[in-house]
Amino acid sequence: MPNSGKPEFGCGERERAECSAGAVIVGAGSLHYPATHTGQSKTMTTTTADRGLRLFGRELKPEGVYALVGLATVWQIASLFVPDYLFPSVPQIATRFVEIFSSWQSAYNAVATGARILAGLAGAFVFGALLAIVMARSERVERYCYPLLNFNQGIPALSWVVISIIWFRGTEFRIFFIMVMTTLPAFAFQLLDSYRSMSKDLFEMTLAFRPSRYDLFRTMIWPTVLPGIFTAWKVNLGNASRVVVVAELVGATGGVGYQLLQQQQVFDMAGAIAWTIVLVVFVLAVQGVISAVEGRALRYRAAAERTL
């Protein structure tokens, strides 16, 4: 390694260990690295390449597949000893699942539920974000709103179903209202907490550059709250899928919840499970999309190679 005789710039004990990947000292004592050397090679991420299938940017771990296959096997064995109306066989459930998507009229129910979930979450996110912004800007507003949101948290989804049926006429608006009322607090709380957890040091550093309000939001606030937004969406997605089924069960003439009610009335267990799986697959698919976007947006995060 050639040495100019000047101090080895930035290569103390710690750095020497970290700079082991071909650092060369050139010129006026500065450390230069071969062009091929990038930080990617030094990031502490676990290498998982070539380990398994990937879906929506996430690795499908074989253990998960084994667990699902195991569950299906146990179910199938149980179906051999229990009547069909209690434990239908796996092929029966699979047939009903395929039937759901064999006609538009039937598939429409799945699409409708998916659209209701996404619309409800989008509405709750917008209202929750507005509420969080107002609370973040005004302590007085927060003092009024926080207890109301806490109070709302205690109201069961079924109560909102009853209230919305009494208050509103249109089915879609009823479901939208229920979705917003049940998932809004989580969005508001999560966004507010994300904003509050913003690093004071980074905030002051950014302010020292005298940004405009828009630039401050774009460069500092948005990246800070983004992880919280992803978390809120992932948590609320599961909640929303449960709430929408209850809402459809009671107050709709279409959708997965309505179809579950139909299956219960004709005592079709295979149909009930098939419709449930439809909802689970939808939730997992959306979770996968969110995780893929999250993985891309938060790729700067370091992950420890070692876990406890």
Added chain:
Amino acid sequence: MTEGPAIVFDRVSKSFTRPDGEPFEAVRNLSFSIARGELVAILGKTGCGKSTTFNLIAGLLRPSQGRVLVDGHDPFVEFDWFRGKVGIVFQNDRLMPWRSALENVALGLELNKVARDERLAIAAAWLGRLGLAGHEHDFPHALSGGMRQRVSIARAFAGKPDILLCDEPFSALDEHTGNALRDEFRELLRETGATGIFITHSIEEALRLGGRLIVFERPARIAYEAHSLAGLSDAEREAVRAGIRQVLAADAAA
């Protein structure tokens, strides 16, 4: 740039309220001025108000009494006027973890509406100059402490600021790296002609910078001052060193 001194403190006091409700005076009736292009090291014990003074100059705090003027303007009130005029290197690197080294260096230029290609070229040049060529696209977590601090120095210089504020920027680094960065920093200041304020609690660091030196006692007021440290003989430097130690010891005893 207007005429007159770069920085003026005119009988400035700054008080805070402690969590128990008691007032705490960090700066008391402080007056000094710094000429353009001057490099001033502000020295003092921990808790003597150095960082408060720093934040007053940076416009992050408003004085309780008196007046702070930077380039003839109030840094707290005239927020937008200072865009692109002041560069800051903090004690810790304060890099945005979601931005690459290149994007971190380009931050000030971006906020100052410099075109994307131009600002990235300037940022890459500064990274190269500070020995970080090849690390432009690394995120901060992939860099060592010394490398991150160099990124933050590059960020401060990239916008060609008229005034550069540094709050113990090398205190967390090992001596070897700190000395190398300090020399580089002084050279950069000389080249750019920027006014430099350097907060430190190290006598040797203040002497090594070679400009003017101000020693604070608690609450922040000037207890000792020395000029043109670079031109001093060894004996004179030792006398300065002894003078500073005497002031700091008296402050500790008070």
